[in-house]
Amino acid sequence: MGRAPCCSKVGLHRGPWTPGEDTLLVKYIQAHGEGHWRSLPKNAGLLRCGKSCRLRWMNYLRPDIKRGNITADEDDLIIRLHSLLGNRWSLIAGRLPGRTDNEIKNYWNTHLSKRLFSQGTDPNTHKKRPDPVVAQPVRKRKKNICSTSKPKQPAEPEKPKIHLPKPIRVTASVQCTNTFSTVSSTQGGGEVVLHVPWTEYVNDDKNGTGFLSSCNNNNNDRDLINGSDFECQSHHHHHQVPCTEDDTNSLDKLYEEYLQLLKTNEDQVQLDSFAESLLI
DNA sequence: AACCCAGTCAACCGCCTTCGC
DNA sequence: CGCGAAGGCGGTTGACTGGGT
Structure with a gap:
């Protein structure tokens, strides 16, 4: 017990x-x-x-909390982060300023997982399911016509619990400069946005330009080493892995590698496996 | 109008990790 | 190194809401 x-x-x-x-x-x-x-x-x-x-x-x-009105961009980001990180809600929330892990978790469970499921994607693996679900009769509702069962009674067979490696927790004195990049590329008429570790790239849809912003990380009192976040600056030597120039170089290399993959290969599987490799 | 029931989400629970001694 | 306390996280619960019957 x-x-x-x-x-x-x-x-x-x-x-x-x-x-x-x-x-x-x-x-x-x-x-x-x-x-x-x-x-x-x-x-x-x-x-x-x-x-x-x-x-x-x-x-x-908390005064900096945004509530409700999750945008399509946030939707997309949550889905992609979930495909990379799994149910590590606090990590995902850390990439969405003003959002809490609880809100994202609820939003995922009530909206996104069901939407993915109805689109033929397994919300756990983010892979296409072989057997598209036949729409089951549902009581008609004007809102949220998506699910047929309560979470307590999952339609999917229970999957074995996977214990992912826990990220190293770092204390409040961390100042992060490099965390996630959002890399945009136009492919086939639609913009593909991918989020990878390092500096945050924010795309301004209105004028088609983007800007780089350092990680403000103001919601996070911690950061990660092996959870696809990388702590790079610290003011105290307190449960932190020192970030050396070599680390930064290797991050740059990884980032370049990721960009290359984006340019040369649109195979999601390869991108996914690259992303997974970042988690190890 | 009353009831039913699915959706939502704030809050709780139990476990794990980290910290301090 | 071991232990207990504290903090943090993800999963789950249950009250509430509102549309359908």
């Missing part, structure tokens, strides 16, 4: 947060900053467990 739940203490509030609780939490964090979640509720006068406070802050109360 695992550790006893942290919220097992009697007398603690559970369930939806009240505006008053939100106010208490926000004011306390504005005054004292994030962290020390275990002691925070007591100090802030909240009858909540620390985990609950952290979750509420991270997923709802």
Whole structure:
């Protein structure tokens, strides 16, 4: 058995947060900053467990959070990142400023996985399924005509749990300059956008130009080494893998290799395997 | 109008990793 | 090195909503 739940203490509030609780939490964090979640509720006068406070802050109360209105670009990015990273929602969220892992996870489960499935793509493997699904009779709804079953009753046979290598966690003092690049190329009349590690490339659709932006990473208090993110600058020597010039060079080489693949090969399988190699 | 039921999403749970001693 | 505490993550739950019957 695992550790006893942290919220097992009697007398603690559970369930939806009240505006008053939100106010208490926000004011306390504005005054004292994030962290020390275990002691925070007591100090802030909240009858909540620390985990609950952290979750509420991270997923709802943080001032930089965007809520709802996930754009088509974000859709595309989430799908592509998921194909690279799998269910590592926090990593995916880290590439979408203002989005939380919980929101992306919910959005994936309620929208994107079903959409992919209905398009004949296995949402787990991102590969075309051999047997396109025959639309099953569904109660008509005006919105979200996509799923026939609740998540609790998956239509797919349960797949074995795959334990991907965990990324190395790095602490808050990281300043990242190189993370993901979004590489655009026009192919067959449609723009193909791929997201790969390193500098972020933002394409401005309105004027057809793009610009490079360094990773602001303002939502992340950590970064990754082997999770296709690369930490490259640090101010402290604190659980971080030093980034040497060699590392940067090899990243450049990998990036060049990726660009070459983009130019010379449109085979998604090859691109996918390249991307997977970055995760190792 | 009342009920049913699928979709949504905030919150919880359990486990794992990291940290500090 | 071992242990416990704390933080963080992904999976799951369940209350709520709103369209269909």
